[in-house]
Amino acid sequence: MHQKRLIQSEIDTLNNILTHINDELENLNRSERKVAEVILADPQTATRSTIAVLAKASQVSEPTVNRFCKKFNTAGFPDFKLHLAQALARGVPYVNRNVEPEDTSDSYTPKIFDATISSLAYAKEKLSPAVINQAVDQLIQAKQILFYGLGASGPVAQDAQHKFFRFNIPVTAYDDVLMQRMAAAACGTGDVVVVISYTGRTKELVDIAALARKSGACVIGITASASPLAKHCSVVLGVEAPEDTDVYMPMTSRIVHLAVIDVLATGVTLRRGPGFLSHLKKIKDSLKDTRYQTEPATRQN
Amino acid sequence: MHQKRLIQSEIDTLNNILTHINDELENLNRSERKVAEVILADPQTATRSTIAVLAKASQVSEPTVNRFCKKFNTAGFPDFKLHLAQALARGVPYVNRNVEPEDTSDSYTPKIFDATISSLAYAKEKLSPAVINQAVDQLIQAKQILFYGLGASGPVAQDAQHKFFRFNIPVTAYDDVLMQRMAAAACGTGDVVVVISYTGRTKELVDIAALARKSGACVIGITASASPLAKHCSVVLGVEAPEDTDVYMPMTSRIVHLAVIDVLATGVTLRRGPGFLSHLKKIKDSLKDTRYQTEPATRQN
DNA sequence: ATTTTTATGTAAGTAAATTACATTTCTGTT
DNA sequence: AACAGAAATGTAATTTACTTACATAAAAAT
Numbered sequence: 001m002h003q004k005r006l007i008q009s010e011i012d013t014l015n016n017i018l019t020h021i022n023d024e025l026e027n028l029n030r031s032e033r034k035v036a037e038v039i040l041a042d043p044q045t046a047t048r049s050t051i052a053v054l055a056k057a058s059q060v061s062e063p064t065v066n067r068f069c070k071k072f073n074t075a076g077f078p079d080f081k082l083h084l085a086q087a088l089a090r091g092v093p094y095v096n097r098n099v100e101p102e103d104t105s106d107s108y109t110p111k112i113f114d115a116t117i118s119s120l121a122y123a124k125e126k127l128s129p130a131v132i133n134q135a136v137d138q139l140i141q142a143k144q145i146l147f148y149g150l151g152a153s154g155p156v157a158q159d160a161q162h163k164f165f166r167f168n169i170p171v172t173a174y175d176d177v178l179m180q181r182m183a184a185a186a187c188g189t190g191d192v193v194v195v196i197s198y199t200g201r202t203k204e205l206v207d208i209a210a211l212a213r214k215s216g217a218c219v220i221g222i223t224a225s226a227s228p229l230a231k232h233c234s235v236v237l238g239v240e241a242p243e244d245t246d247v248y249m250p251m252t253s254r255i256v257h258l259a260v261i262d263v264l265a266t267g268v269t270l271r272r273g274p275g276f277l278s279h280l281k282k283i284k285d286s287l288k289d290t291r292y293q294t295e296p297a298t299r300q301n
Numbered sequence: 302m303h304q305k306r307l308i309q310s311e312i313d314t315l316n317n318i319l320t321h322i323n324d325e326l327e328n329l330n331r332s333e334r335k336v337a338e339v340i341l342a343d344p345q346t347a348t349r350s351t352i353a354v355l356a357k358a359s360q361v362s363e364p365t366v367n368r369f370c371k372k373f374n375t376a377g378f379p380d381f382k383l384h385l386a387q388a389l390a391r392g393v394p395y396v397n398r399n400v401e402p403e404d405t406s407d408s409y410t411p412k413i414f415d416a417t418i419s420s421l422a423y424a425k426e427k428l429s430p431a432v433i434n435q436a437v438d439q440l441i442q443a444k445q446i447l448f449y450g451l452g453a454s455g456p457v458a459q460d461a462q463h464k465f466f467r468f469n470i471p472v473t474a475y476d477d478v479l480m481q482r483m484a485a486a487a488c489g490t491g492d493v494v495v496v497i498s499y500t501g502r503t504k505e506l507v508d509i510a511a512l513a514r515k516s517g518a519c520v521i522g523i524t525a526s527a528s529p530l531a532k533h534c535s536v537v538l539g540v541e542a543p544e545d546t547d548v549y550m551p552m553t554s555r556i557v558h559l560a561v562i563d564v565l566a567t568g569v570t571l572r573r574g575p576g577f578l579s580h581l582k583k584i585k586d587s588l589k590d591t592r593y594q595t596e597p598a599t600r601q602n
Numbered sequence: 603a604t605t606t607t608t609a610t611g612t613a614a615g616t617a618a619a620t621t622a623c624a625t626t627t628c629t630g631t632t
Numbered sequence: 633a634a635c636a637g638a639a640a641t642g643t644a645a646t647t648t649a650c651t652t653a654c655a656t657a658a659a660a661a662t
Contacts, residue, residue, distance in 0.1 A: 361611085
């Protein structure tokens with residue numbers, strides 16, 4: 001409970017002077033609150049306003065706006081606008097990030113993209129390159145790699161398999177618990193099991209991770225760092241998605257996981273050295289005959 | 302070829318005034334180039350400079366700086382700084398977005414996230430909510446939904462199935478051409494086939510889309526808008542990923558596709574009305590017993 | 603060589619932001 | 633309830649920043 005709140009507020013701080021304003025609303029003077037409300041109502045416009053316009057809109061004097069800006073650790077109005085613009089550029093709606101029942105395709109389309117983007121931005125900050133490196137260390141020397149995911153993470157595991165087969169290492173993705181358990185029991189030193197789970201709380205999967213570990217495999221978790229699953233992993237790639245984003249179905253979480261897979265695949269590719277690129281090219285080129293070529297007969301649209 | 306260039310430069314404008322400046326360096330006047338160089342050398346500082354300071358640093362007059370700004374489609378110097386600040390906030394490196402052989406985990410990790418984020422930002426701008434709406438129109442009244450994907454799009458189709466089964470419509474994902482072809486042949490009015498393909502040039506899949514269409518199905522394409530596949534679709538959700546991002550394996554493209562799936566699923570959910578949320582909740586809650594609860598014994602990490 | 607176009611700078615004017623100071627409003631005390 | 637002190641807000645002046653109009657210089661074309 002408390003943990004979740006903490007994460008949320010970290011996201012806020014990380015991203016956003018807007019959330020900061022929102023949080024401080026209580027502690028502001030009457031006039032300053034007017035300013036805050038006008039800004040929060042339409043921050044995009046605020047970034048393009050002059051101090052005079054904003055003062056008028058808030059029905060306060062210009063110096064009040066200026067004082068307001070300084071309260072938020074900015075040098076003055078122009079600097080404040082700069083911070084505001086940067087917060088907005090991150091694409092994070094500071095309130096109402098969630099889709100509402102009244103939304104139309106005009107409004108929910110950008111909201112979903114924004115939520116996805118902001119999860120990625122958050123994960124980018126939080127993921128430690130050092131830990132990525134550890135994971136790559138393990139993957140590069142694996143005799144065999146297994147990707148495990150259940151539910152929405154099933155396709156993520158499949159996707160990972162689709163990437164890693166290129167490395168000439170035996171790779172399998174399992175999305176059912178029986179196969180996962182059997183394969184985990186059969187593991188030995190040199191095998192790497194990558195367990196993908198958003199919550200890290202699925203009992204079966206926690207069990208299976210423990211089992212794989214006991215069998216001598218290296219277990220890499222792509223999961224929430226403070227989860228039961230994480231405790232059983234040799235390497236934890238911690239990704240906590242903000243609360244409330246995935247209301248009733250997994251959305252942003254699995255996309256972040258895919259991005260992590262991309263990072264790992266890239267890491268392995270680079271370790272393999274420049275000669276390996278031609279190998280990848282060969283695989284890509286193998287598809288050539290199955291495709292229509294780009295040049296001809298594509299004048300339209 | 303030309304098409305690609307166009308898309309690339311659009312991305313630049315959208316994402317990143319810095320890349321835009323970098324690309325246009327050649328086409329600038331001598332004085333304006335001086336300004337460009339000073340800005341590129343330290344864009345962060347530029348956002349906090351006044352026009353006078355920047356003019357002096359570039360050894361040109363203030364109006365030259367002003368004219369420079371206007372060349373990049375900004376209203377003037379303050380507006381230019383705003384764009385610059387936003388570009389920087391996105392954290393997208395304006396040159397060398399691509400992973401280089403020399404990169405370490407410190408550098409390739411953020412690069413991959415940035416590339417993913419910027420593809421999403423681009424898709425967000427380009428996707429038309431009206432077309433989304435058309436697709437949702439079709440999906441909401443479908444007797445049956447089929448998701449087709451090959452290769453890297455296979456897992457995307459699986460993921461879509463995993464989302465759409467919640468809507469109480471028969472949903473199937475196929476990732477092999479034989480099943481796809483047979484199912485397409487068996488389609489009739491009221492069936493919706495969602496074909497997912499990054500390039501839109503896989504011959505088999507283009508064939509299959511045409512077949513499904515001929516059978517009376519509505520074909521929704523999540524693919525490049527100017528592709529052979531797009532020509533056979535009833536509704537095209539056009540997503541062109543920037544060139545060079547997915548060098549030797551599909552990376553950002555499939556993530557954008559997943560985001561599109563999320564948007565569609567959200568659209569369908571909203572159409573179903575508020576009562577439907579409790580149905581979704583029921584599905585989510587069904588997992589409760591398979592999970593460790595959040596509260597207890599999670600003090601560490 | 604001359605005209606035309608393009609590039610750049612100067613200087614003036616306008617707009618924006620900040621500061622100093624005056625006034626009002628609130629708070630707590632007698 | 634009246635008053636002193638403090639805090640909040642506004643007014644007006646000042647400073648700073650930005651833009652425009654125009655002039656000059658450089659380059660390109662005839």
